[in-house]
Amino acid sequence: MARQVRVPDEDADSQDFINFAHSYNGYELRGGLEALAAMVQSARGRWHRTGELGEDVDVLRACLFYEVRAHRHSGGYGVFEQEPFVAALVTRIRSLSGGLVQTKGRVA
Template sequence: MAEQVRVPDDGAGSSEFFSFAHTYNGYELRDGFEPLAAVAQAVRERWERTGELGDDVDQLRACLFFEARAFRHGGYGRFDQRPIVAALVSRIRSLSGGVVPLRGTVA
C-alpha cells in the first residue's frame, strides 16, 4: 500500500498547504509542464466559471501542485489565502476522507 498523507485542515496555514501540494509530483505524473498546465488551467477555468472543482482528486491535486509551483516562482502574500488554493484543499479533503496517497515529491 502506498504511503498516505493527511490533507490539511482549513486553518492549517500556508506552509502546511504548500508542503501538502508537493506530495503530488505533477511534472512526473502528468508527463511534464505542458500537460500539467493544461489540466490545471481546465480545473481553474471551470472553478472560475461555475464555482465547482469536479470530483477527480488526481486532477485537483495536479492543479494544487501547479498553483504551488507558480506561487514559488513569483507569488506573494500567503499561499493558503489564495481562494483557489483553499477551495482545492477543501475539495480534496472532502472527496478523499482526509488522506491521499503520496504521489512523489518536489522540493
C-alpha cells in the same frame, strides 16, 4: 512505497499547505509542465465559470501542485492557503478523500 499524508485543515499554516501540495508530483504524473498547465487552465476556468471542481482527486492534486510551484516561482509572496483557488482545491480534496491521500510520484 507511497505513504499517506493528511489533507490540511483550513486553519493550517502555509507550510502545511505547501508540504501537502508537494506530496503529488504533477510534472511527473501529468506529462510535464505544458500538459499540466493546460489541465490546470481548464480546471481553473471551469471553477471560475461554475464554482465546480469535479470529483477526480488526482486532477485536483495536480492543480494544487501547479499552484504551489507557480507561487514559488513568482517569489512566494502572499499567503498561499488564502488564494481562493488553492483554498477551494484543498477543501474539495479533503471532502472527497476523507482527509487522507497517498503520496504520488517522486516527492521529497
